[in-house]
Amino acid sequence: MAGGGKLYANREGLVSKHVATHSNLPFVLHGEHFLCDSASFSGVQTFSPFLKQFGSYNEKKATWALPTRTVSLMNSLPLLGKFLGSMIVGPVIERFGHLQVTSHTPAQFIVGRMFIYIAVGLVENVVPTYESEICPAPLRGFCVGSIQLFLTFGSLIAGIANEYLSGYTGNEGWMIATGMQGVPAVIILLGLPFTPNSPRWLINNNRREEALSTLHRIRPQRLVDEGLCELEISVLENSETTHEKQPWSALFNSANRRRTGIALTIMALQQLTGVTFSSSYGTTFYKQVGLGSMAFTYAAVNNGVSVVTAAIGMVLFDTFGRRDVTFHGCWVQTVFLCLIGGLGSKTNRTSSDTHGMVASFIIYAAVLHATLGPSAYITAAEVGTASLREKTMAISTALNVVVSFVVVYTTPYLLSTPGANLGPKLGYIWAGFAFVGAVWVWFCMPELKGRSLEEVDELFAAKLPAWKFKSYKTHGRFEVEMSPEEKEGKKEIEHTEV
Template identity: 65%
Template sequence: MAGKGNIFVSRQSWAAATPRLIYACLVYSMGSIFFGYDGASFAGVQAFTPFARKFGEFNAAKRIYALPPALASLMNSLALIGKFLGTLLVGPLIEKLGHKKTMLITCVTQIVGVIIQVTSSTPAQYTVGRVIIYTAVGLVENVVPTYQTEISPAPLRGFFVGSIQLFLTFGSLIAGIVNNSMSTSKTDAGWIIATALQVLPAIIILVGIPFTPNSPRWLVSKDRSEEALSVLQKLRREEDVANGICEFELAALREEGTKITHKQPWVALFNSKNRRRTGIAVSIMSLQQLTGVTFSSSYGPTFYRQVGLGGKAFVYAAVNNGVSVVTAIIGMLALDAFGRREVTFWGNWIQALFLCLIGGIGSKANRTQSETDGMVASFILYAAALHATLGPAAYITAAEIGTASLREKTMAFSTAINVVVGFVVVFTTPYLLSAPYANLGAKLGYVWGGFAALGAVWVWFCMPELKGRNLEEIDQLFDANIPAWKFSSFKTQGMSHDMALFENQNEKLEMDDLEHAEDVDANANPKV
């Protein structure tokens, strides 16, 4: 593998971001666009007058057409049934077919759902289309982060997996711009165009996906090690290929043998070895919903109208999404630079602050203009903090925390719980927000702010730091049964540790380590 003597790893982490790696991650990340677009699009479309006239009823008190709270609740929340179905299907699909074929199925499902929506003549038909689209969302929300987790070098995993939040917010931004331009349309063409544009990312992915490789870890789980090596050689730098680093990485994947590569059943998520991992993934994905992410994406314009800012509702929503795109980029960098744990901890406190400001300022009976501006700014800054911290951290943590034999199922189960919690949030929001029910209005900020504060406490005691650790090292960390706050200082052993040192360029790989790697590689895969 290498010559005699010590090897000092001096290359920069970003040198590992080869064009083929970037391309593969980019193509998959685009799936998050229609994930973000649909929720934000419908948040605006349901407030379009032609849409409300077609599917809603006339509100005599406000002299406008609108969806009744019960219908709005159903049309927003029932879509999550599709997302739940997608999360149930995605684990078996990935295990059997791999990420590429599952992504192709996802795109076709998305296109079918859009066709049903744009041809709708009843609320039921439109809602069926949303259910089908959200089935694709449930698939993509799992396919994208698990694929990027498995092909990315450890120092760049947070950046690439965190891109799901960037593309999600980018999709929301596009939806906000489209909604703002279509909101003045007096005909059905406005909401039809806004809805139909969801097919574009799916078409682009269908064109690009055949040129992406399968996950090397998935190939190893299928005992296709020679193909896995070929993929690694395409994803890694030419000098790393020439120096035998790909063989080293493959050997690290195989070091513990079939016990980490053969897939386990769903029930294994809750055994003594894995229940802690499952609990962390479920908790952080639930927390993402409980701080109001679905409220922000699904009811942004409705919230602005509810608190008397209807004239600029779509403009504020577009600004909100634009700022969130910028902060999502910051989050992609920060989660690898400062760590998942620290960024999420402080992000939760920031969210709690701005959510409580929304509740306090927005609940005033007679607000001044400066107070109104402060409430709008707080809403935007809350969303900005969410998309830079907890938003991407939830996907990254849920995708990387599962063991190799359960990674897809860990992600799928935590996403399914995320859907259930999101369903409760979306279903109850119209009743909490509006009269004649709870009529909390802006006071709803106190509810989400309270969960954000509790989330910060949970992060401190329960969320482990996995920054810079390769996926095989994470197994050792949990086997050690140490508290969450000690993960960053724990020293792992074996080839996975050596590979992490190489990837993180901060230690020396000694000759005896490399000779051990060659011995394991030869025993595990003599032909490779």
């Protein structure tokens, strides 16, 4: 059981619609999250052999433990690799496209985790921007939101593996759990040859025939036969080639700072409501509140429920909109995080209080993974202008990493002693940020459901308040210049079920 700011183990061991891409695309591109490193390490760091390998023995408690500083560094330092991956990805995509990025898993533990997170940083930028460009507007939330499904599914697989491997008395348990992270890299490499480049990126690089060929592959045969792919290419040529890639400084000029600010804020809020706490310290939390024998089971239940809600969230964003789903998700998180803090703060906590706190933790995480979690990726991927889309995603993900680093590094000190020893009261802190998130969404987050990326440009050019985006009717120059037949064809491209 956790206590004294350390992780302990006794000497004996621890107790629809069709997507307008290839059918294997989300699986291939999100493969790096299939066995999520943070979720895997959440359980690995409580394995008795792992604690013996990297911790020290406490004679008084007759346990092996990782000191608070070691726990903090092992969970936070790898995020520096993710930060590096996030910062280099923008120029890489602009030059080479979305599909030249691969990943690898070195054997060394901490250095290996840092390399893993470089790959994660690349994937978390490449995939959402790619999917936002290649998917029809009515399916963009579904496609980009799938990243959260793979994150939670990876956590579920990692949790099941951790529960099974925690019974190993030798080092092979935590070594196998760590080595399993090489599987997604192989999946990605095998799937990349079957994954097409973004037509928008191809058009922007004067590769019209390749872009048209890609559309012929990913659009329904009916649209191909009717020549609507050629019309789509014409629309892209008229819009994308007018947007030369701008430098990093353009992110904060008068024309773009609002869009950049939205991406940065929602990516920061995703971490400030405790998502990293849930994934990195979930098992530790269950042990600390006195549920050591059920810690892995509850973590698996938590992950399983989150997988279901993440899948539901993929549908919600294109049905009810990004703004409404995110707003309601934030205030519901606030309620259950306050319940965690309130029930956990009782001096004489009953068994019912403890299990109520666990239920609140599971519901909070489930709501997060269905709402704010995927919403951050969706919004950051679609809010940037064509000339800065990759850089907008890169800088917002980089901030996400910085905030995540702070959260992961400070959590052991906030959770236990030496430190603030807040325990379940930590829920109040995350609740405060969730409440701030709800207020921010109401006043600042625009609704971009069903809008093409070209329409998004017009919406921001109109300088509307966030709550008026949904009702505003766009009249872009490409719409005006089209004949009635062409307008109908373009509308069918954007709204067809492939």
